[in-house]
Amino acid sequence: MISWVWGGLLFAVVVLQVVVIWSIRRHRDPALRIDSDARIDELMPSLAGLTLGTAVGGNRVEVLENGAFFEVLLARIGAARRSVHFETFLWKDGQLGRRLAGALIERARAGLQVRVLLDAQGSKGVGKDVVRQMREAGCHLKFFHERSFRNIGVLNDRDHRKIVVIDGREAFVGGHCIVDSWLGDAEDHQHFSDVSVQLHGPIVHSLQGAFSENWAGETGELFLGDDVFPKLEPAGDVLIHAVFAKPENSAPTVKILHHTAICVARKRIWIQNPYFIPEPDAIDAFGAAVRRGVDVRVLMPSTSGSDNPMVQHAGHRNFEKLLKNGVRLFEYPHTLLHQKIMTVDGVWSAIGSSNFDDRSFETNDEISLSILDQGLAERLDAVFERYVQRAEEIELEAWQRRGWVHKLKDNAFYLLNELL
Structure with missing residues (x-):
């Protein structure tokens, strides 16, 4: 009986230590809200300031x-x-x-x-x-x-x-x-x-x-x-700011950058990312963008093209909601598309190391560049257009008919989305 008591106490201490360590390292995850009618090409000082940087020209x-x-x-x-x-x-x-x-x-x-x-x-x-x-x-x-x-x-x-x-x-x-x-x-x-x-x-x-x-x-x-x-x-004449800070008492800046850009887009948001698992507030922001007339498209590898099919399955879990919100989703089956790019309104781009998932937005040390330059946005959009020609667009009705094994994998792997 005494051994069971000591064993239980030891287990409780271990659990408590794990919880303390997790809570120390856990970054705050506020629900981000933005109210702005300004165009993204007018907002570089704001984007830089919100992400703890300064936009510099001459690049x-x-x-x-x-x-x-x-x-x-x-x-x-x-x-x-x-x-x-x-x-x-x-x-x-x-x-x-x-x-x-x-x-x-x-x-x-x-x-x-x-x-x-x-x-x-x-x-x-x-x-x-x-x-x-x-x-x-x-x-x-x-x-x-x-x-x-x-x-x-x-x-x-x-x-x-x-x-x-x-x-x-x-x-x-x-x-x-x-x-x-x-x-x-x-x-x-x-x-x-x-x-x-x-x-x-x-x-x-x-x-x-x-x-x-x-x-x-x-x-x-x-x-x-x-x-x-x-x-x-x-x-040169390109305006850029680097985004990499991860303050303990706020959302990491790479998350703030991407969320803000989605919320101020007026014409289109084109994303190329290998690991696309948006959080619920990002899905809502995409839906709001579509409702105000924004063309939202995401290009990513399929499970057959990915180096980590579990991540793709985790992303699949929210495809139905994204599709119902009017987001167009494209999967590329031929190889891994590893580029991490988002362009907005054909004038602004984010490019760097950050995936579109919890691990990159909440945990990893990442770097993204926020760049205002129409020529660069057009160049990156051309990359999107080249690969999307061989991609498969996901259609809502067909997606809802996918098999139960597929759905089971989607929901099971989504439980691990912060660790993938």
Whole structure:
């Protein structure tokens, strides 16, 4: 009897500890409300302010798709003269990983400051030999939130950002991961689609600051000087602000950005995202947008095209409500569409690392760029139009007739939507 009592007390203590840890790390999730008649092209100062940033002009943006991204990235790393800062979530040992490691090793041996920040969970397959070789060459390589007792309260918090900053003068942001599946041109199931952007201009300082945030958190090192924060002259005419802050007492800024953009759209919202599991308030916001005449479309991979079919099934759970609200849904069956893009009214774009789900909007460290430029929005909409030609549109009546096994999977996996 006494052993049962002690066992029960021990179980209660463990449960209490789990609840305390969960509550400490849990971000507030307020129901966001917006009342505005202004167009999104008039709201950049508001979007930047609400997301704890500042919109800066004078930037140039170039779109890089699929495997071609890496040819540009590797060439620019090879041309670096002072510093290379690299941050990513997913790195698996392979042809691409070894090429990238070789480029970083070469720059470190040339005497440059090379800092590499990898998520401990996403990059656990980077390869011990690769890590050893990089460190021996002088690369400063750290893992974000390694499994340890001191990190027990943050093990679910992952660094999902993809940022590269070279010489403090140019940067890359987007969705590309360091896995061989990202090579090629999305021609089949073994070669994924993705979009990143190359940036020049004053916005690079903001991206260097985003890298510094997690680097300082893991290492305590604060870097400064012209090697990393040089004076930046205008390089174009694009207005941008970077969104990455995750305050403890409010909704994360990537969530605020996307929700606000949906609520102020007047003409159209086109979304490309691999993991689309909107929360109820986002679904309501989409419905309100449709009712005021906004063309809302979402392009995503199907379960056969996804690298994680469970996520697609979790998203399916709310398809019926979305369709009844007038949202048009398209699934691409041929390969994984991994780009994280939203355009609004043909003039504004969000692009970065953030998926459209609870994990990205509530838990992960993410980065999105809010960009006001009609030319860029048109370029990203052209990507949407190219892939949607081979996608399958989901129709409400046919969707309601899907089998009970499919429905069971949808509802079962949705229970895990904050962990997927």
